[in-house]
Amino acid sequence: MNHVEFSKEILILVGGEKNVSNFTHCITRLRFNVKDKSIVKAEDINKIKGVMGSQWQGEQFQVIVGAESDKLYSTLCKIGNFENSAKINTNLDQDLVKRGKWSWKSLGYKALNYLSPMMTSVIPLMVAGSLCKVIAYLLGPDFLKVIAADNGLYVMLNLMYDAFFYFLPVFLGYVAGKVLNYNPIYGIYLGTLIIVPGFINLVGVQNSLVVLGMSFPIISYSNSFLPVLLGGLVCKYILGFLENHIPSSAKALLIPLLTVLIMAPVMLGICAPLGTYIGNYLGNIFMYLSSANSFSRIIGATLITIAWPFIILLGMHGGLSAFAMSMMNDYGYDPFLFNTAYVANVAVFGIALGVALKLKSKENKSLTLNYFFTCILGGVTEPILYGVLIKYKKSILGLISSCAVGGFLCGIFVPKLYVYTSTSVLGIWACWMNQEDPRNTVIGNTILLITFIVSVAVTYLVKDNEDA
Template identity: 35%
Template sequence: MNKKTQQYQQVATGVLSGVGGSANIASVTHCMTRLRFNLKDESIPKDRDIQNIPGVIGVNRAGGQYQVIIGQTVNQVYDALIAAGELTRNAPVDENLDEQPKTKLTFKAVGNLVLNKLAGCLTPLIPMLIAASMFKMFAAILGPSMLNVIGTKTALYQLFVLVGDAGFYFFPIMLGYTAAKQFHTSNIIAMFLGAILIDPNLIKIVAAGKPFNVFGIAMPLVNYANTVIPVILSVWVMSYVERFFKRYTAAAISTIIVPTLTIMVMLPVALCILGPAGNFIGNYICEGILAFGKLGGLPTIIAVGVIGAFWEILVMTGMHLLMLTTMMMIFAQSGHENFVTLGAVAASMSVAGMCLGAALRIKDKDQRALAWGYLIASMVGGVTEPGLYGLAVRYKRPFIGMMVGGFCGGLYAGMTTITAYIMVPVANFLALTTYVGGQTANVVNGVLSGVIALTVAAIVTYMIGVESKPSQPFEQEFKLVEA
């Protein structure tokens, strides 16, 4: 038996004992980072004891479940837990399918629902955006704007550009798919609706500037390429339209009638009402954020610093999803962003700095090794959760170092008025490539803001020290949700 397997078994047996053994477990499954227990008696587990088990990052009680946060090795620990406790294996939890408790209809509840739906539509597209952004970065770095290794007319440069642009130009089609998953409607028809919005013929009509109508209804001339809100609104309404036709159409002809009538109804709705309205909302939000970033002066500088300081707290509470959604809309529609991204990148670097400072200060051999592991997970893997829960939440003091580092990095970014040109939705060192695309000074200052955040966080964390004993978990105070 290798050392890794033994470690997984030790974590599993420790957790199993902590929750009251197999007899107290009604069922157990896992998600991306957590073991999720349905316990017969939830008073048995002692949060402090379980959190102190080596390999456990934290605990949380939510939705009637007792959740033990393990991190990226949760699959292996789950396997060991099933074997040790002779438990029934359950399928991993799909976060998008978690049953949501019925809540009273309030402004807050509606706001949370909208936020969750937006996040559910956009989050699955992050891998595509990463790939597209990386190709745009290759073109920017190797092209005339920086290293000038390849010319704009070379096949390689044009290949990088077209691949990068494709990820954003065809965004409405991909978004149609993810929106359909959220609103429980036909994936293919939703993608078709997204394709209609960016059809070259429609774009030509818009570019011509001549009046056009849909079944006699005047159509506003709007280009929906790279947009976000129009297709989400359209797919949401489409889910009700399709459901209506499915209910009142005979099964023998539903394959032909339902999709045809659904699109027939959605054409004027999407092109004449929802599309223009969604485009207006998206532009209003994006232009507002960009305008705030362009104001300059002390308010904007401090605001970017505040985002850098509090970003990870927003991540832990799930409130960052609104800003992420806004960032994605801005990048998709304008191709750059100069406010939220600056603080977010600085915050990501500050997590790595906190891990570094803690690793240098902690005396306990095992805890120090974990801190170095958290640093690697953050800087290379782009996973900040181990550092957040394993150090900031666990010991509290490192939280101060992380926030000070994020504030200083964001402050410098705001002072130098840098701009993010490439959306790189990862939290590792590659996040600094978001500043590639403008002048060389923009890249230099962007990298310096990250270095400042990392260095200050490391120094402050090292100076204030790390408590010898973990503090009482305070995840429940924040009612944490997984990012």
């Protein structure tokens, strides 16, 4: 692909530099906010070699280009004199939902717009911390016995894991401020407020803290995520109200002071207990599904596995990962949601290899293999979903059939996901590891392998008119 020529052609067809009010990108798409939608020539853009498709999301025009998005974005920024900013970490943007009449649908989209960037922002560190725990387990006294429990390396690896999960509310508080466009230092404060040692030391000692006649429950909120998400939303409106009603001369002093005085009881008395209750309730739903009668469990696991790739296409996977994290925090493992998601990702990897094996065109074969290796090494599925599934439409038969097989097996054997790892080939095998349940590792990885084989085989055997 000639990035310069490609970028020039795209820019002309979206109406030129003057028609673009904002330009961003994500892992697979170039995203244009335009002034005049009528002059964007979407059909002509779709005909450009290298474009996998395009779509409107609200007022934003998205051009799907797969793994080339980073390079094309940089080239377009130079050609169009656009500001070059970091790629966004979600398939949902705040401008995708128009402001207008309230509806449950718009509320759901806005919730996902908030949850998705929150969770996708912390997932890289979450995966890194989890892999440190896996390395400690593999080398430690419970497995290979290379290092003892008091060895400095073993201690350090466990500290690297704890540093993320214990202080998760602090990380989420920072991201909440960034996502909601207020000073993230306030979000950090909300996170520290519920895990400060003086509060944590009261857990198990007394049931509540009484302040001026108000009773605040004493619960451990380390590793939690919903309390800060709820508190972050409240904080946004508190800050906005204070900004609009306090004289400029007193803002520097009164806004921080009043925010702290208001948010402390709101967090400890409302957001933190409510967030914990909601998280437990949602976690119990998935726990129920994992332990339900065989028929319900198998049907549920199969349907979720089949749906997961399409949930990614809709950009909803970031928000759902929050509920999986809730189960990990409460029970120490995820018995249902993310184990099916990992199986579905492996099915997506398989369709790329299956398509590549049957393609006759060297150019198309090379491009599809590029998607395959990019995804299995990077642990992402979007390039395959947009670059392979949409282009070679019959590959959906391989995807659905392998997801059904993998989900069916998850419903029968119910493997538990103990560690969040990357879904790349380098880390996905370790997600099932637990020294007290070695059988779980074998079951989980066997299901992954069977799912991948079925995906490759079915995709390869299905005849496609576009396998040239």
